[in-house]
Amino acid sequence: MKKFFTIIVCGLLAIIALDQIAGRVLDKLYHNATTGYQGRLNRIVHDGEASVVIIGSSWAVHHYVPQVISHSTGLTAMNCGFEAQGITTNYAIVRMLTERHRPELIVCDLNPHYDVNANPGTESYARVRTLTSLTCRDSLLQARDPWEKLRMLSRIFPYNSSLLEFAMSSFSTGSPYDSPGQDNGYIPQHHTIKADAQAPRIHEAKTPSTIKLNLLADLMTRYKGRIIFFTSPSFRVRHEFDAACKQIEHIARQHGVPYFDMRNDTTVTGKPELWDDYDHLNDTGARLYSAHVAHIITRYLALKNEREL
C-alpha cells in the first residue's frame, strides 16, 4: 500500500509541476496575444477607450457599425461583441473595461437565446476564466458551479477549451477578427439569403436562467444612466423570444433603463437582400440597422443631457 501511495504522490507532484510550468507559459502567451479572439479580447479590455461601447453576441458583432454610430452621435464607438458568448462573458468584458475606462454609453444587444434563457450550450465561461485580473471573476465562476474555485487552483485550467482556438487564431492570418474590412470591432458579412429561408429551430429550453437574469439586473443597476439595451431583429420576427423579451422589458422598467425590442424593425425585417443568414444582417443591412440604432442613441443622449441640465 505504501508503494501505491508513493506512486500516487509522485504522479500528483508531476501533474502539479506540469500544471505550473505550462500555466506560466500560457499566461504569457494569452496576455500578449494580438490576433484572433484572444487578441480582440485583449484589445477590448486593455486598450478600448471609445465613448460608445457595444457589447453582445454575434448580433452585436455583425449588426452594429461603429462608423455609422459615430457619424450620427459624434462620439467614438467600438464594437466589443463576441460571437457565441452569453451575458456572462459580456458582463465580464464590461466590468473589466470599466475598471480602466468610463464610457459615456454602453449599448448592449441582448439575444434571449444567449442572454436570458437557460441553455447549457450558450453558457460558455471559457473567456471569463482567462481574465485573470478581473476582480469579480471568482464570484462569476462560482455562481455557475461551486467547484470552479477548486478547479481554478490549477494554473492551466483557466485555458481549458480555448487553447486550440487560441493557437489556431494566432497562426492564422485569415481570421475575421484581423481582417482589414472590419471597422473598430465590427465584422461585415456579405452573403444574401433566399426569400423563402426558414428559421433555424431552437430546441433548447425557453425558460429563463436565474444566473443570467441576475447578471442582467446587476448590469442595469451598476451602469444605470449609461447603458441602453436592444434586441436585434431576425429575417422574420422570432416569436419564440416573446416571453424572454417581455421579461427583459419588465426588468428594464424596474431599473429605469431603456430597452428597445427591435425584432420587428421594418427597415430590415423581411428583406432578404439585407440578410447574410436568417439571424444575421449583411453589411448593407447592418449599416441600415445601425443608422436606426444611432438615431435612437442620439435621441436618448440628447434627452439624458437635457435632464442633466
Next chain:
Amino acid sequence: MSFVSVYFILFLPILCIAYWMCPERWRNVLLLAASVFFYMLPRPAYGVLLLWVWATSYVAVRAVAAPKASPTHVWIGSAMVLLPMLLFKFTAPVVDNFFPQLLSHGIPGVNVVFPLGLSCYSLQAVSLIIDVYKRRTVRDPSLINHALFVSFLPTVTSGPIQHSTHLMWQISGKRGGFDYDLAITGTKRLIWGLFMKVAVADRFGIYVDSVLDHSEHYNSPTVLIALLCYTVQIYCDFAGYSHMAIGTANLLGYKLPENFKRPLLSMGLKELWTRWHISLGSWLRDYVYIPLGGSRCSKARMCLNLLVTFALSGMWHGVRLSYLCWGLGNGLMVVLDHFLPLERWRRMLPVRIAWSLTSIIAQSVLWAFFRTDIDQSIDILAVLLTRGFDGGWIITDSLHTRATLVAMAAGAAIVASRDIGQQYFPQVLNSQHRVCKAASFATHVILVVLVLLFGVMGSGQFIYLRF
C-alpha cells in the same frame, strides 16, 4: 453522484483508505454503506426502489435456493424484482408526453421519471435469482452480501451489469489484502475513463448536438459525419464510464469483466455486439437468447431469436418506438452477418476493411434512432437521404468550430491509437519492463493534464445514466 463529479474525486480516496484500513470482516458493511450513500446522494427517494429490489430478490433467492424450488418461483421472484423497472419504463413515455415539466429537473442529464441505475441493478438481481436456482453461484448469501451484490458501488448507477457467477463469489469469498498491481491498473483505468468521457465524448457531443439538433440546416455528408461522430461519442462516453467503474472496483480489490473490447475495430455488427456493452449482451444471451433456443435450432428460428433479443435490448433502454427500431435494425444487421461469408472475408484485407466501414456506417445511421425520438430520427434520415450537398457544412469560418474539430480529431486519434495498440500489440502496452512502466506513468500524467486543458467540465452526465 457521478464518476466525473468533483464529489466523487474527493469521495473515492476517502473510501479507499477507509476500506483498506477497515478489518476485513467489516469491509462489506462499509462498502454497502458507501454504495447506498453514493446511490442516494443525488435523490434519496431512489433508496425506496433499491430497498424493493433488495427485499424481493432476497426473498426470491431464499425461495429458489430451497430443494423444492420450481421455475414458478424464479418467474414470480424475477417479476417482483422487475416490477418497478417495468412500471417506470412503461409510464415514462406517458409522463414524457403529458407532464414534460417533470423531466430533467435537478441533475443535468438525469431523468427524474426513470430512476438512476434501476434497469441495471434489477437485471443483476434477476441474474442472481436464476443462477441460484441453477446452482451456479453462492446459494445462501448473507443479507449484507446480497444487498452489496445488488447495489455494488462501482456498478450501481449504470452497470456494467454483473453476473452473480462472477461478482458474488468475490463478495462472499476472502479477497485478502491490498493488491498493488490491481490498484495501479484501477488508477490507470480511472484516468483513461475520465479522459475518454470529458476530453473526447463530451467534445464530440458539442459537434454532434450542434448538427443533429438542427439537421434541417445541414447537407447529407455533414449529417452523416455527425452520426459517425455520435458513434464515437457514445463509445467514448460508455466505455469511459465502464473503465471508471472497473477502475473503482479494482481499487477496492475487485476484478470485473470487460464491458467494451475495442468494438469499433470489429468486422461487422455480429462481432461488434459481442464487444460492445458486453455485460448487457451476455445477460441477454444467457437469459433470453439461449432459453429461446439460441443458435441450436433452424436458421429461421435462430433469426427470430436474434430479432426478439435485439428488440428486447432496444426496449430495455426505454419503451419508445425509436428504441425498438434501433434494436430491430441492429438485429437485422446481425442476421445479415450470419448469412455472409465473414470468415472468408476476414482473410481478404480490402473486403474486410470495406465491410467493417459499411457496418460502422450502418450502425451510425441506426444510432439516430437511439439518440432521439422517432420524429426527429426520421427528420435526420430524411436529410441524410434527400439533401445531398444542398445545405450548410459544419466546417465554417468560425474558429471555435474549427478548434472543436481539431480537438475531436486529436482525441479520437489518442483513443484509436490505444485501441489499436491493445488489439494488435498488447504485449507492448502491458509490458512489465521498467521503460514501459515509466512511459505508462508519464502517459497517464499527460492524460490528466489533457483533461484539465481539453475536458468539457460540467457538460452533463453519462449518456447511459438515463437508462
